[in-house]
Amino acid sequence: MYLSDHQRAQAASEFQKIVDHRMTVVSNPIGALVHLQLARAFVQTGDRANARRAYEDFLSLWKDANAHIPMAEARADYAVLVR
Secondary structure, three states: OOOOOOOHHHHHHHHHHHHHOHHHOOOOHHHHHHHHHHHHHHHHHOOHHHHHHHHHHHHHHOOOOOOOOOHHHHHHHHHHHOO
């Protein structure tokens, strides 16, 4: 909701809270997808270092996951970020 309302810093803060308490979502795909959304929020706030870390975390967590999930899109976003 915060990202769609262009409240990027608040979005990053809320996603970070979920990442910090990952035991609540460790067996749920949402746990990995939060890293993707956190990365996108960091990109939008201009925080490239934290965005890169969050993308790397997502890509690591999701490397063996269902191909129908936005893995290709996340890899493309990450590639742009690290150029």
